[in-house]
Amino acid sequence: ETGVTQTPRHLVMGMTNKKSLKCEQHLGHNAMYWYKQSAKKPLELMFVYNFKEQTENNSVPSRFSPECPNSSHLFLHLHTLQPEDSALYLCASSPNTDTQYFGPGTRLTVL
């Protein structure tokens, strides 16, 4: 349960604020991911980092900015968000195989 951690667990922010989400994995994995989970929608992949290099950016608006300083840490910087960005943001990590392990998520509310 503590292999992938995320902070904060809950975040409320205004549209003009700047905040950051943090993810840390203690599993020795080389790949990390950000997902957005909204009600009644599939999990949406946002960003993928493999060995600290960004390999995927699924047409995510520039108001979301990822950062991966090392293979254990992943950040998602947020600025000038919209109310429709309110969702659960999940981080995941995986080794060189396929299985992804998820963190507990950050519940984000944009006012």
Next chain:
Amino acid sequence: GENVEQHPSTLSVQEGDSAVIKCTYSDSASNYFPWYKQELGKRPQLIIDIRSNVGEKKDQRIAVTLNKTAKHFSLHITETQPEDSAVYFCAAQIPTGANNLFFGTGTRLTVIP
């Protein structure tokens, strides 16, 4: 890219009955199919997975079947218990360097005591 469809979106069963959730995928190159369980307010957790070189896999009360020809795979839960109540997600992965998973929309399973 891959498109994964999942049915039903909601499923209610009596405790002790079986539950079946079905998914289809579009890209025949997909070769890895995990299933995740997400309880209310918790993270998605892997419960079982299957690779394309296998047709069926079982782990206690949970089993997954894969039909590569028809491009569909199913989750079977037998002897359901109230703690099986959760949202279940299927996923399919195309073998690329990015390890991308494509998820279904989820099935909310309710087991009625």
